[in-house]
Amino acid sequence: MTEKKEQILDAALKLFAEQGYASTSTAKIAKAAGVSEGLIFRHFENKEGLLRAIMNHGKAQIDQLYKQASTFSNPKDVLASILSFPFLIPKDQHPYWKLSYSLKWQSDIYLNDMSEPIRTLLIDAFTKLAYQNPEAEAEAVLLILDGIATAVLLKKPEHSVSILKAIMQKYGI
Amino acid sequence: MTEKKEQILDAALKLFAEQGYASTSTAKIAKAAGVSEGLIFRHFENKEGLLRAIMNHGKAQIDQLYKQASTFSNPKDVLASILSFPFLIPKDQHPYWKLSYSLKWQSDIYLNDMSEPIRTLLIDAFTKLAYQNPEAEAEAVLLILDGIATAVLLKKPEHSVSILKAIMQKYGI
């Protein structure tokens, strides 16, 4: 990984997250990264390839964060760890999350389901806790997690904590 | 409102919701609506004007839906009505909601906060129910509402019902 290649990835992620994938031109990215536009295509073949590279890199970072939750043996600890997830996202990972959430709403382009590892953990936890429908319960938590993450990423985190507390209370944590 | 003007609004809303605002060209809209491209600019001045017209029209429809919830006198009825909101959205209003949610993630373009009337209703309801922090409680419900709406709009509504039940139980409905 050369320095300029990394500059491209950084600039593209920032711009994609702020202005959206479609309305960020490769010319803008090149200018922001301080490289020639051609270099983008040399390294990533096309614009979509650049997006894919960004998403893969981001997913690797997040999977690492997930690992911490999976180390707990007590299912309630797993739950508590997962529910507080949105608050533990490091600031430097925010652009990647914003990009992921914004891409959800466009049907055609790159779709990255980063919730899968969490879903597995949740189903496992609810099974151990003897819930009658662990899958449904897991989906419900994922839904709330999405809501909290959205609030945190769009800078309205003040009230997310109270929801977190309420949900934790529901599960007796 | 001429017929062709309405065709433009319909086609644009559909395309904006499916493919995103930025990646939908005025040429595509004109073709889908079966009109000349110039007519779009005659009626809406520019692309952003078209978006604004769509959003205003959608908001008017939704405000009408909101009115139903505000007719209840019992605050618990108001709460119940609001919480089941995402499930009551008519299918033909889905594109407008999808567009609204997708626009949230782009900082620059038109932002229309359609949650304001609901927020007012919620704060009022929680005040009447003597909650110690009605504003925070309202924000929490809005957050969950967002999560449920997202799930419904992105075609994963199966498990949303269980969340709805859990939340309703929390508020003793």
Place this chain on the structure above:
DNA sequence: TCATAATGAGTGATTACTTACTTTTATTTT
């Protein structure tokens, strides 16, 4: 007859991407 609706062929700017070329870094041969 007069305003509005509607068209179709433009406009320059911007789009993603390519090409021909130079520069830098790494590898191999003397």
Place this chain on the structure above:
DNA sequence: AAAATAAAAGTAAGTAATCACTCATTATGA
């Protein structure tokens, strides 16, 4: 170690296609 060669990194100036938007002209309905 020096020279030669190859491979990779990087650039500047293109490309055709598409972008949002304009304008002159025609159709239509009150």
